[in-house]
Amino acid sequence: MQKKLIELQNQAKDDLAKAKSPDEIERVRTKYLGRKGVINEIIKAIPSLRPEQRSTIGKLANKLKQEISKWIEETREKFVVEERVPGAEEMFDLSLPGKHKPYGHKHPITQTIDEIKGIFSKLGFDIEYGPEVELEYYNFDALNIPPDHPSREDFDTFYLDNKLLLRSQTSTVQIRVMKEKKPPIRMIAPGKVFRPDTVDACHASMFHQIEGLMVDKGVSFSDLKFILTFFSKAYFGQDIKMRFRPSFFPFTEPSAEVDISCSICRGKGCSVCAYSGWVEVLGAGMVDPNVFEAVGYDAEKYAGFAFGLGVERLAMLRYGIDDIRLFFENDMRFLSQF
Amino acid sequence: MKVSYNWLKDYVKHNFSVKELSERLTNVGLVVDTTTPIDKDSCLDIEVTSNRPDCLGFIGIAREVAAVACNELIIPDVDYATISEDVKDITNVTVKDKELCPRYTARIIKNVSMGPSPEWLQKKINTIGLRPVNNIVDITNYVLMESGQPLHAFDFDKLSGKKITVRRALNGEVMVAIDGSKCTLTPDMLVIADSRKPVAIAGLMGGRDTEVSDTTKNILLESAFFEPGNVRRTSRKLGIRTDSSYRFERRVDPECVDWASRRAAKLIQEIAGGEIAEGVIDRNYLKKEKTNVTLRIARLNSLLGIHIEKDLVKDIMERLQFKIISETKTSLKVNVPTFRGDVYREIDLIEEVARIHGYDNIPTKSNIGLKPIQENKFDVVVEKVRNIISGLGFSEVITDSIVGNSQNQHDAIWSDNSSIKIVNPIRQDENLLRKTLVHNLLRVKKHNQNYGIEKTQIYELSKIYLPQKNDKIPEEKECLCILGEEGFLSLKGVVEAIHKHLNIEHKLESTPYRFDLFRPGKSAKLKLGGKVLGYIGELSSGTIKGHDFRSTPCITELNFNLLVDMANLESSFQKIPSFPTMMRDLAIVSDEKITWNDIRGCIESLKIDYVDGIEFFDVYRGKQVEQGKKSIAFRLIFRADDRTLKSEEVDALQEKILENLNKILGVKLRT
Numbered sequence A: 001m002q003k004k005l006i007e008l009q010n011q012a013k014d015d016l017a018k019a020k021s022p023d024e025i026e027r028v029r030t031k032y033l034g035r036k037g038v039i040n041e042i043i044k045a046i047p048s049l050r051p052e053q054r055s056t057i058g059k060l061a062n063k064l065k066q067e068i069s070k071w072i073e074e075t076r077e078k079f080v081v082e083e084r085v086p087g088a089e090e091m092f093d094l095s096l097p098g099k100h101k102p103y104g105h106k107h108p109i110t111q112t113i114d115e116i117k118g119i120f121s122k123l124g125f126d127i128e129y130g131p132e133v134e135l136e137y138y139n140f141d142a143l144n145i146p147p148d149h150p151s152r153e154d155f156d157t158f159y160l161d162n163k164l165l166l167r168s169q170t171s172t173v174q175i176r177v178m179k180e181k182k183p184p185i186r187m188i189a190p191g192k193v194f195r196p197d198t199v200d201a202c203h204a205s206m207f208h209q210i211e212g213l214m215v216d217k218g219v220s221f222s223d224l225k226f227i228l229t230f231f232s233k234a235y236f237g238q239d240i241k242m243r244f245r246p247s248f249f250p251f252t253e254p255s256a257e258v259d260i261s262c263s264i265c266r267g268k269g270c271s272v273c274a275y276s277g278w279v280e281v282l283g284a285g286m287v288d289p290n291v292f293e294a295v296g297y298d299a300e301k302y303a304g305f306a307f308g309l310g311v312e313r314l315a316m317l318r319y320g321i322d323d324i325r326l327f328f329e330n331d332m333r334f335l336s337q338f
Numbered sequence B: 001m002k003v004s005y006n007w008l009k010d011y012v013k014h015n016f017s018v019k020e021l022s023e024r025l026t027n028v029g030l031v032v033d034t035t036t037p038i039d040k041d042s043c044l045d046i047e048v049t050s051n052r053p054d055c056l057g058f059i060g061i062a063r064e065v066a067a068v069a070c071n072e073l074i075i076p077d078v079d080y081a082t083i084s085e086d087v088k089d090i091t092n093v094t095v096k097d098k099e100l101c102p103r104y105t106a107r108i109i110k111n112v113s114m115g116p117s118p119e120w121l122q123k124k125i126n127t128i129g130l131r132p133v134n135n136i137v138d139i140t141n142y143v144l145m146e147s148g149q150p151l152h153a154f155d156f157d158k159l160s161g162k163k164i165t166v167r168r169a170l171n172g173e174v175m176v177a178i179d180g181s182k183c184t185l186t187p188d189m190l191v192i193a194d195s196r197k198p199v200a201i202a203g204l205m206g207g208r209d210t211e212v213s214d215t216t217k218n219i220l221l222e223s224a225f226f227e228p229g230n231v232r233r234t235s236r237k238l239g240i241r242t243d244s245s246y247r248f249e250r251r252v253d254p255e256c257v258d259w260a261s262r263r264a265a266k267l268i269q270e271i272a273g274g275e276i277a278e279g280v281i282d283r284n285y286l287k288k289e290k291t292n293v294t295l296r297i298a299r300l301n302s303l304l305g306i307h308i309e310k311d312l313v314k315d316i317m318e319r320l321q322f323k324i325i326s327e328t329k330t331s332l333k334v335n336v337p338t339f340r341g342d343v344y345r346e347i348d349l350i351e352e353v354a355r356i357h358g359y360d361n362i363p364t365k366s367n368i369g370l371k372p373i374q375e376n377k378f379d380v381v382v383e384k385v386r387n388i389i390s391g392l393g394f395s396e397v398i399t400d401s402i403v404g405n406s407q408n409q410h411d412a413i414w415s416d417n418s419s420i421k422i423v424n425p426i427r428q429d430e431n432l433l434r435k436t437l438v439h440n441l442l443r444v445k446k447h448n449q450n451y452g453i454e455k456t457q458i459y460e461l462s463k464i465y466l467p468q469k470n471d472k473i474p475e476e477k478e479c480l481c482i483l484g485e486e487g488f489l490s491l492k493g494v495v496e497a498i499h500k501h502l503n504i505e506h507k508l509e510s511t512p513y514r515f516d517l518f519r520p521g522k523s524a525k526l527k528l529g530g531k532v533l534g535y536i537g538e539l540s541s542g543t544i545k546g547h548d549f550r551s552t553p554c555i556t557e558l559n560f561n562l563l564v565d566m567a568n569l570e571s572s573f574q575k576i577p578s579f580p581t582m583m584r585d586l587a588i589v590s591d592e593k594i595t596w597n598d599i600r601g602c603i604e605s606l607k608i609d610y611v612d613g614i615e616f617f618d619v620y621r622g623k624q625v626e627q628g629k630k631s632i633a634f635r636l637i638f639r640a641d642d643r644t645l646k647s648e649e650v651d652a653l654q655e656k657i658l659e660n661l662n663k664i665l666g667v668k669l670r671t
């Protein structure tokens, strides 16, 4: 019996040495240590031995059991280590792609508005909002737009019943704010505006504008230039060139259109800038005295400037988007780029 | 306005190249859109803003160039010889509506020789895109472009009664225009008529019957001032836009009316021969008011943020042909010429100075101090919510506020009133303001599915427009609509995450509610503190079929204003517990009708301090559970503030909880 146990010991050692995978080790374990394994069979047979043999064989069997267990553990560990060694048969493919959890994207228009809000916040401009369904008074009258002005015609403004309309510009908000608050005022008002334009790559019937207004004692055109230059450089980059040129808006005087040097061609001329080297980004001007009169401000005491910008236009210039309709189609392949 | 580079030099001698000229014009507010080389000339396409009709003629543009370049403006001579016969003996003009026609002049030129105009004239008008017709038409076009004053030449012999009446059209009166189109007129339109019929629509176009032709001998030359608003309305109504109407709409210079007539008469005499009758018929009802404006130099400097001297201001004014009537040490009194109807206030003069002095010469500086910005709770909540939803994998969309009828159904939750209509929509089938965002999101999903994107987790945070019973102004409700693709409970989890992060005191309650859009039994109304927050549901199979969806989206629409109101932005730190928690995972078997709310409520009703949390895992129905029953798995979390709980204590509490569940709800531990 003792001899048999020694044989078993060697046999187990051999088997383990031959084992080439964790599965084979497991098979060896079952063979020797399993419930119906060789060792258990011996232990089960002990009661049938002679009494003087029983304790010796029992001890030896248990010792062997422990030894085999130990060898199995060692062999297993060796496999784990080997698995990590490059050049082993199984290799971890480091080039496999990482696992992704989906994350959402804010709409590029939201991102653009947020960025612009951030820039003007640094300059102390509050954020204001106003209704999209408006009275003619706020959209036109108070903004010094005469009753027969073309922008009031029904191919430039959406009309609702009851003399209501969908605002065609966010300038309405400057009137509402001035009617409610006294100077000093610094504000920007982002929001949707509506115009019955036929939709194409450059026109949408709904788009976003940001109106800005600053009113205080002694505000000048020079302040206007400073603030709008600060903004344009913060948004488009410090190395852009600025151009302020005279223009006309009913609610500002003097009025200006603000161009920046074309970032696509760096001023040399391309299709984006219509080969002029400049792209228009803002409309602005000193608040017209008639507007101050409409809101009850003393134009001799206070001065101010207002400006307006098209959010889609800025985003299109910034990202090189050539079709405004993309913003409202909401194709995930578009949205997930921002 | 198209301008020939060479032709412009007739009125101002300057040394600017085409490029320099374009830049100079742009810098005074006359944006040169394009410059096109033609022959040895260049055509500049200039964008003239609506307040500057004076720049709709070469002389007006030349005036600006002269002001910028400090050069002299050259105005052509309009003196000519006449025959002794007086125009008043040949014809007569009666103006019936002096409001719509405050000035009308007529001259007669006899015995003209019709023919093509000379080469120099043809070449000039060709450069700016006009097609030569004959000498008389070309001359009227030439003077129109030169002065900005539209003119019309009638074949005098074809005018019935040999006289002109300016009157409103009769209802249904018809005139065939020069271009052959038949115009049916209405009494709100002004016409030029002979003794029988209209021969021109005032300011728009002449009639075919009286136009000059090869056989014309005698001409009646019209130059007038028509009321701008009426010309515009008539032009829109008839769909006729001409070089004439474009200028009358914007207001012509009342003083230029006669000058342009003389200029054309002189050219006709020079080019087509003919004899000009003595004098002019000039029906002039315009009030001759002088526009005098005082400009304070200090005001100018403070408004522009510059320091310029009075002398420079004077110089700029005079270069623009404004007259200085008088001056003090600190101010100027300025007479504004009639061609500048846009200038009548001090601020208008300040703009003129700024323009000509150059915006570039105004410094870019400021000393606006610091100003703290006001708190804006709405923006803070929007930012928080957007961050949460984006983080959970939803992308933001922006859709149109204007929708068709099919997109405005299923909206009773926000308003029963019928949608607000747009009177002048672009498309007749999209003429309503939306009362819900749901259908717009479904549309976005459909668009993406068409491009092979199977799952579209999206949201929109925008306004809906709710008509009010007692107010004509609608309520603009800020709504948050989310479309989820991972089942009802995942979407509900998003709402709960928002609720939690906004630190809202009230519990989020959901009560079963039946919507047509949603699967029966799988939609609920959501409430906060008794107020309706919105609704949530899984799309019904009908809705899914109707849209051809290949997945089963769930949608929630929330009143965002309510979330903003209830958000508590002042959160404070809570101490981290010092002792560990003990957990027990349980599976119980209950009747179908027992809800998770019942189970949680039953546990909470015991008010055991040591119960720190009850977390739902899942519901199981199937082979291992009795028919008609379900197995609910959840976790109980126990914790004490002052010590580590002993295993036996927790066992006892668990036992107590299970006993109570069994007693109240008849629920048993699953074995």
Ligand SMILES: [Zn+2]
Residues within 6 Å of the ligand: A262, A263, A264, A265, A266, A267, A268, A269, A270, A271, A272, A273, A274, A275, A277, A278
């Ligand atoms: Zn460019």
